[in-house]
Amino acid sequence: MSPKNETIGIIGAGWVGLVTAACFAELGHRVIVLDVAPERIEQLKAGKVPIYEPGLTELLERNKERLSYTLEITDLTDDADFFFICVGTPPTYAGDADLSAVWAVIEKLPALEQRAIVVMKSTVPAGTGEKVRAALDARGLEHLGYASNPEFLAEGRAIDDFVHPDRIVVGSLEPADGERVGALYAGIDAPIVYCDVPSAEMIKLASNAFLATRISFINEIANVCEVTGADVEQVAEGMGLDRRIGPHFLHAGIGYGGSCFPKDVTALKQLAGNSGYHFQLLSSVIEVNELQKRRVIGKLEKHLGSLAGKTVAILGLTFKPDTNDMREAASIVLGSRLLAEGAVVRAWDPLAEPDSYLRGATICDSVLEAVTGADAAVIVTEWKELRELASETVRSAMRNPLIVDGRNLLDPDQVSAAGFAYECVGRPGHCSSASGPSRASEPQAE
Ligand code: NAD
Ligand code: UGA
Numbered sequence: 001m002s003p004k005n006e007t008i009g010i011i012g013a014g015w016v017g018l019v020t021a022a023c024f025a026e027l028g029h030r031v032i033v034l035d036v037a038p039e040r041i042e043q044l045k046a047g048k049v050p051i052y053e054p055g056l057t058e059l060l061e062r063n064k065e066r067l068s069y070t071l072e073i074t075d076l077t078d079d080a081d082f083f084f085i086c087v088g089t090p091p092t093y094a095g096d097a098d099l100s101a102v103w104a105v106i107e108k109l110p111a112l113e114q115r116a117i118v119v120m121k122s123t124v125p126a127g128t129g130e131k132v133r134a135a136l137d138a139r140g141l142e143h144l145g146y147a148s149n150p151e152f153l154a155e156g157r158a159i160d161d162f163v164h165p166d167r168i169v170v171g172s173l174e175p176a177d178g179e180r181v182g183a184l185y186a187g188i189d190a191p192i193v194y195c196d197v198p199s200a201e202m203i204k205l206a207s208n209a210f211l212a213t214r215i216s217f218i219n220e221i222a223n224v225c226e227v228t229g230a231d232v233e234q235v236a237e238g239m240g241l242d243r244r245i246g247p248h249f250l251h252a253g254i255g256y257g258g259s260c261f262p263k264d265v266t267a268l269k270q271l272a273g274n275s276g277y278h279f280q281l282l283s284s285v286i287e288v289n290e291l292q293k294r295r296v297i298g299k300l301e302k303h304l305g306s307l308a309g310k311t312v313a314i315l316g317l318t319f320k321p322d323t324n325d326m327r328e329a330a331s332i333v334l335g336s337r338l339l340a341e342g343a344v345v346r347a348w349d350p351l352a353e354p355d356s357y358l359r360g361a362t363i364c365d366s367v368l369e370a371v372t373g374a375d376a377a378v379i380v381t382e383w384k385e386l387r388e389l390a391s392e393t394v395r396s397a398m399r400n401p402l403i404v405d406g407r408n409l410l411d412p413d414q415v416s417a418a419g420f421a422y423e424c425v426g427r428p429g430h431c432s433s434a435s436g437p438s439r440a441s442e443p444q445a446e
Helices: 015-026 038-045 056-062 073-077 100-108 128-138 158-163 175-183 197-228 232-240 261-274 280-304 330-340 367-371 392-397 412-417
Strands: 007-011 030-034 067-070 082-085 117-120 145-148 168-172 192-195 311-315 344-348 362-364 376-379 402-405 421-423
Touching: 007 015, 007 073, 015 030, 015 056, 015 067, 015 158, 030 073, 038 067, 056 158, 067 073, 082 100, 100 128, 117 128, 117 175, 128 145, 128 197, 145 175, 145 197, 168 175, 168 197, 175 192, 192 197, 197 232, 197 261, 197 280, 261 280, 280 330, 280 376, 280 402, 280 421, 311 330, 311 367, 330 344, 344 367, 362 367, 367 392, 412 421
Parallel strands: 007 030, 007 082, 030 067, 082 117, 117 145, 168 192, 311 344, 311 376, 344 362, 376 402, 402 421
Antiparallel strands: 145 168
16 A cells, blocks of 8 residues: 655744655655744745755755745645644753743644644653643644654754654654654654653653763763873774674764754753752763863863964864754854953854854854964864865964864874874874974973
8 A cells, every 4th residue: 555645734944844844745745834934934935945954955846846835824724634843942041941932833723624633843851742732622622633753863964864764753642643643754664663752752852862971971081091091983993893882972072062962961951850850960961061172272272372362273163064053063162262262263164154153253264264374273073174184285374283183083193294283082192292393482381
């Protein structure tokens, strides 16, 4: 039997909403995308995609016959069998998830002729679904079903993650609703975990928190490697071969960023705290991550002394490569710290538009422009354009040839051979002074 094609309303045209829309359209469903931002909807109608995600423009274009965009909720509620909520859930000042956009959507849902299912794809605290159910019931909308279908895609590889997921999680209050949501994914080869709604919500939060914990763990191992002489890359490889551990998310660096790990780890910690449980481990995960971003300052000072008046090039501004997303990026913390120390900050990124981030920094159009006259260059994002950073051209453009590699992107031997002083993360045998005398003023003794 061929899978049934349904009409799906997607509410929120951000990373999750647009990728979900494009992929469901590719599976044969009709998809109507709603957003509250008029410019977003106008852009989409004109065939322009408001975010950078590899392959997304092509996928939306290929399926344009099955996709439409609107600002009017009635365009969805008249036709759709499913309402996928994909709006943002940013942190509040208290660290909880801000669910105001979610509630704004719920409050707009009218009574319908057909039985439709509200599907929560936004990341929300465990317990949210039950509150939404109660709110719908209180408004006489018992005929709307409710399911939790959290999203696990990572930016930069979001389409591949949707098409080849490790699992699909569907939590529902009514098993039949869960099965209808699961059936939308017909054609995708992945196990479907059917469970209750709070468990689905918790699977999402726990997965992000666990991945973040692995990163903070390997970053602490890297920091211990720096004082004991071990090499974190060799350590991670040796650990990862143990099948009980596995190789993923053991890449030491400058700390995790992005719109999700920082907010979701804090939201889970807050959720536990609000319920009377102190989630001690997550407090440490968060603290380790904050300190990791700041360790670069110490490495710069080791070579340059006081950073006041020194010029530092920040190379890469996004929280990881292949995205233009700067939310919670390590570059923001590092740039602010450098500016507070009185350093002159020059920054480059191939995609990010820093706008209000990094006020006071000079944004450069090329790597060469950013490093010209700099006392140090810091790799914050592992963009492929930076693989050849340790070149003669860069060395002669810099006032002082120092590279601080926050992602262990470069080959230490090549960097040293090219005459740079080099600092990386957890590879102490590879930290080195420049082959020539340092040209920066006030260098500190090592
Ligand atoms: P985003 O900020 O990129 O997009 C959210 C969109 O929702 C925006 O276009 C905004 O205008 C729109 N919106 C806000 N209020 C609205 C309303 N009342 N009605 C209609 N549209 C509205 O967010 P995102 O990165 O796509 O994340 C969405 C959710 O998915 C979050 O909960 C996030 O934690 C989760 N998530 C994100 C990712 C990711 O990689 N970005 C991955 C998995 C899960
Ligand atoms: C992450 C998860 O990987 C997705 O499964 C999840 O759906 C998503 O959050 C979400 O909930 O929004 P994303 O934030 O796009 O996806 O990016 P990741 O590739 O996970 O990287 C997150 C951060 O961790 C980046 O700053 C990255 O540089 C850092 N990281 C990652 C490390 O420092 N070391 C690693 O080994 C892996």
